[in-house]
Amino acid sequence: GAGVSQSPSNKVTEKGKDVELRCDPISGHTALYWYRQSLGQGLEFLIYFQGNSAPDKSGLPSDRFSAERTGGSVSTLTIQRTQQEDSAVYLCASSLVMGQGIYNEQFFGPGTRLTVL
Amino acid sequence: AQSVTQPDIHITVSEGASLELRCNYSYGATPYLFWYVQSPGQGLQLLLKYFSGDTLVQGIKGFEAEFKRSQSSFNLRKPSVHWSDAAEYFCAVARANFGNEKLTFGTGTRLTIIP
Numbered sequence: 001g002a003g004v005s006q007s008p009s010n011k012v013t014e015k016g017k018d019v020e021l022r023c024d025p026i027s028g029h030t031a032l033y034w035y036r037q038s039l040g041q042g043l044e045f046l047i048y049f050q051g052n053s054a055p056d057k058s059g060l061p062s063d064r065f066s067a068e069r070t071g072g073s074v075s076t077l078t079i080q081r082t083q084q085e086d087s088a089v090y091l092c093a094s095s096l097v098m099g100q101g102i103y104n105e106q107f108f109g110p111g112t113r114l115t116v117l
Numbered sequence: 118a119q120s121v122t123q124p125d126i127h128i129t130v131s132e133g134a135s136l137e138l139r140c141n142y143s144y145g146a147t148p149y150l151f152w153y154v155q156s157p158g159q160g161l162q163l164l165l166k167y168f169s170g171d172t173l174v175q176g177i178k179g180f181e182a183e184f185k186r187s188q189s190s191f192n193l194r195k196p197s198v199h200w201s202d203a204a205e206y207f208c209a210v211a212r213a214n215f216g217n218e219k220l221t222f223g224t225g226t227r228l229t230i231i232p
Contacts, residue, residue: 004160031217043207043222056219091160101216103149103168108160 002026004109006092012115013082021077021112025094032075033095033106034067038088046090049075050097082116089113119144119210123223131231132200138193138226140208148210150191151220152182156204164206167191168213178202203230 005024013019025032034046045059049069060066064082069075079086093106120143130136142148149168153161165176172184182193191208205227209220 033219035220035222042224045219045221048217048219050217059219093161095217097217099216101214103211103213103215104217105163105166106220108153108162110158110160 004092004094004107006090006109006112008112009110010113010115012117014117015084016081018078018080019082019114021079021090021114023075023077023092023094023109025073025075025092026107028096029094029107030072030097031095031104031106032069033093034075034077035091035093036088037091037111041088043091046077079114082114084116087114087116119148119212119221121208121210121221121223123206123208123226125226126224127227127229129229129231130198133197136193136195136198136202136228138206138208138228140191140193140223141189142191142208142210143189144210144212147186147213149213150182150184151209151211152176152180152191152193153207153209153222154178154204155207155225161207164193198228198230200230200232203228 007022032049037043047067048056051072064080067077089111091111092109095104095106122141151166152164164180167174167184205225207225208223
C-alpha cells in the first residue's frame with residue numbers, strides 16, 4: 001500500500017502491562033510524527049522524528065512513553081505500565097523533507113485504538 | 118505557544134444546505150493553517166491549507182476557507198453539503214517558516230447531515 005500503515009488496529013491491554021504500537025510511514029518520507037486522540041484531550045502531538053533522531057519529543061506525557069525509529073523508516077511507540085488514562089487512538093503521520101524552512105504535508109495513518117482495562 | 122479554538126462541538130445541517138465551521142487561532146504571527154476531515158474509523162485527510170497569498174483557499178470535496186488576519190480566523194465553508202460530508206472536522210496550525218514540525222489541533226467539530 002502507498003499510505004501510512006499502523007498496527008495493530010486495536011489493542012486491549014490490562015493496566016500495568018507494556019504495549020508497543022507500530023507505524024510504517026510512506027516510503028521515502030523521512031519525517032514521522034506521533035499524535036494521540038482522546039476524548040478528554042482532543043488531538044495532541046507526542047513526538048517528531050527526522051530520520052532516526054527526535055528533535056521534538058515535547059508532547060510525550062510521561063517517562064512511561066518512549067518511541068524509536070530505526071533505519072529511517074518504521075517507528076515504534078512504547079507505553080510502559082499502562083494506565084487507564086492512556087486509552088486513546090494513537091495516530092502516526094509522515095511527510096517528506098524538502099528543505100530547511102519548507103513545510104510538507106503530513107499524511108496520517110488510520111490509527112491504533114488502545115484500550116486499557 | 119500557538120492554540121486553536123473550534124467553538125462548535127457539534128453542528129447539524131440539512132443535506133443541500135450551506136455550511137460554515139468556525140476556527141480561531143492564537144499565535145504571535147501568521148501561522149500555517151489547515152483543515153482536516155476524519156470520517157469514522159479513518160485517519161485524518163487534509164482538506165485545504167493556507168500558507169500565504171490569496172486569503173480564500175480552495176480545497177478538495179468542494180470546500181473552501183477564508184483567512185481573516187484581523188479576526189485570527191480561518192473558517193471552513195461549503196455551499197451545499199452532501200450526506201457523505203458527515204464527519205469530524207479539525208482545524209490545525211503550524212508555525213510558519215519553521216519547516217516540518219508538529220500540528221496543533223482544535224478540539225474538532227462533529228458534522229451531522231440530516232435528509
